[in-house]
Amino acid sequence: MKILSVLILYIVAVFQVEVLAQVAAPKAAIHLVTYQAWGFTVDSTPQGQRVRRIIDDSYRLGFRTVIFNFRGHMIGGTGSDIRSTVPAHQQETEERLLLEAVAYAKSLGMTVAFRPILLVVGPRGEFPYVEGKTFWWHGVIKPTQPQLWFANYFKFHERYLRLAARAGAEWYSIGAEMHSMTSGLGERDPQWRLGYPKQWVELIHKARAILGSQTQITYGINYTDQYVLSDGQKTWGGELEQWRYYMTANFQKPANIQHQKDLREFWSLLDVIGIDYYRALASANDRFSNDFATLVRQLEARPQSHASQLDTTLTEMALLDGTLKPLFFQEVGYRSVEKCFLDPSSYEEDGGKYSLVHQGAAWDAFFRAYWAPNWPWMTGMGMWQILVDEDTQAKTDKGFTPLGKEPVESVLKRYLK
Known part of the structure; x- marks a missing residue:
């Protein structure tokens, strides 16, 4: 009987897979980032002209969604002080200009998405912030007052949630890559083994009350080469693998059972599963060609294995309740430097040797693995940045x-148009 039940759930998942495949082709989005309150402007100023040109060129390449990113700062890795980077006296200006930029993107036939990031x-504003031997980033934070942290985190989001509702955003991200606060860090860090999925459930309900039904809610789960320890075994996949586990x-301890129940509810409330994809596409010991076609062939196997792992994970999750979740690569990026595909999360803008061939080949390998096969769960990707x-x-x-880079532009036109 148990085998029959599992088989029925699998058939349901497969049927939903087929339905999803018929709904829509994957859609490409572009991340826009600013460090200024007035950055997202489309007025007649030089900045406004530049933003309009960026949106125009993105549309030309096949992008159909603009993702507006908004930064917040958490002061220290254990505190609960969360602040918008936009001072209070500049927020009205930010909001007015942002809504004008939204209107401009929509005039081209594009949709918009909102993504506040912490x-x-x-x-003293140090970034990146290293305290002793600890490199603090949002995936490993450990607030000593979690309830206060979530209250302040919602306050940071609340203004952007209301703006997203006014703007008619297609989707809204309530967070990204916050491993310690979602699933918890598991056996890698026994003192912070479990996260706070119940608080995320409450956050989603608050967000839904503001957004209404028109805007999808997502969260960007980190999918990296970091390993997860489960029963002493290593499995690569970072935060996503921790969620899957x-x-x-099968748990026996009440705390683990409750955590599982809350995490499953968190997953079920997300309209779309977001993935931040920063996995190496090759081994650092390999020698890489500078011939574009040859390099693509060198890189294509690794992302295809990642795609198969994703497919298995999503199917396993679907068997829990018979619901297959659509997936959107909320963030993917490769810099214009040699071997950008080995450590794609590296943000050092000046480091590395300039190479458009390596950047273009990385993107071609990504599209071959995720776009071309028509995975039924694949709804699109957001290019960073x-x-x-x-x-x-x-x-x-x-x-x-x-923008303005070959062969990257040619790769995008080939897959996105």
Whole structure:
């Protein structure tokens, strides 16, 4: 009987997979980032003209959603002080200009998404923040007053939630890569083994009350090469693998059972499963060709194995309640430097040797693994990032932007149009 039940659930999951495949083709989104309250402007100023040109060029390449990113700062890795980077006296200006940028993107036929992100800084604004031997970032934070932390975290989001409702955002991200606060760090850190999924459930309900039904709610689960320890065994996949383990394992302790119940509810309330994909596409010991076609062939196997792991994970989750969740790669990025595909989460804008071939080949390998196979759960991806505060189309730009770069633009046109 148990085998029959599992088989029935599998058939249900497969049926839903087929339905999802018929709904819509994957859609590409572009992340826009600013460090200024006035950054997202489309007025007649030089900044406004630059932002309009960036949105126009993104549309030309096949992007159909603009993701607006908003930064918040958590002061220290154990505190509960969370602040918007936009001072209170500049917030009205930020909101007015943002809504004008939203209207401009929509005039081109694009949709918009909102993604507030939290960064850990030191008491004097130090970033990245290292305290002793601890490198603090948002995936390993350990607030000593979790309830106060969640209250302040919601306050940071509340203003953007109301703006998203006014803007008619397609989706809203309530967080990303916050491993310690969602699933918990598991056996890698026994003192912070379990997270706070119940508080995320409450946060989603608060967000839904503001957003209404028109905006999808998502969260960006980190999918990395970090290993997870479960019963002493290592499995690679970072935060996503930790979710899978805690959602599917058989537990006996009441605390683990309750944690599993809350994490499953967290997962079920998400309209779309977000994935922040920063996994190496090859081994650091390999020798890499500078011929584009050859390099793509060298890189394509690793992301295909990641895609198969994702497919298995999503199917296993679907068997829990018969519901297959759609997946959106909330964040993926490769810089314009050699071997950008080995440590894609590296944000050092000036480091590395300039290479558009390596950047383009990394993207081609990504699309071959996730776009071309028509995975039924695949709804799209968000390309990280274009910083709108400077001329990212300069020929020597080593950042993530694809604009004005070949063969990256040709790769995007081939898959996105």
